Amino acid sequence: MTKIKADPDGPEVPAEACCGERTYHELLVNLNPIAQPLASRRLTRKLYKCIKKAVKQKQIRRGVKEVQKFVNKGEKGIMVLAGDTLPIEVYCHLPVMCEDRNLPYVYIPSKTLPSCKMGIPSDLGAAAGSKRPTCV
Numbered sequence: 001m002t003k004i005k006a007d008p009d010g011p012e013v014p015a016e017a018c019c020g021e022r023t024y025h026e027l028l029v030n031l032n033p034i035a036q037p038l039a040s041r042r043l044t045r046k047l048y049k050c051i052k053k054a055v056k057q058k059q060i061r062r063g064v065k066e067v068q069k070f071v072n073k074g075e076k077g078i079m080v081l082a083g084d085t086l087p088i089e090v091y092c093h094l095p096v097m098c099e100d101r102n103l104p105y106v107y108i109p110s111k112t113l114p115s116c117k118m119g120i121p122s123d124l125g126a127a128a129g130s131k132r133p134t135c136v
Helices: 014-019 024-030 041-056 064-073 094-100
Strands: 079-082 105-108
Touching: 041 105, 064 094, 079 094, 094 105
Parallel strands: 079 105
Antiparallel strands: none
């Protein structure tokens, strides 16, 4: 017989509930209507790890103005956008810029993500090495 793998986007593991923070599915309530494509729970964790590695190598741009400037200059990479940023007008032009220049972009459900795992920052800004939350 074959083994069936558990759904990675299925019910949350009890270890994540230990912090008292909201779960991934509760964060989806506050999404903007333009937040597509949305990263899964598993992909969001991988993106946080990737961002943390990029900070160590100083290969990261954070903030709308800085990201927009380097996209206009032609720099390549992946753009990670927070899906709960309000007002939408702050960064709604960035996905269009990415599509024009064939850059990949993805939305994560929130600026903050519940994380009890060691080494995973609980905030997009913290993952990017900033003391303040960031949306791009």
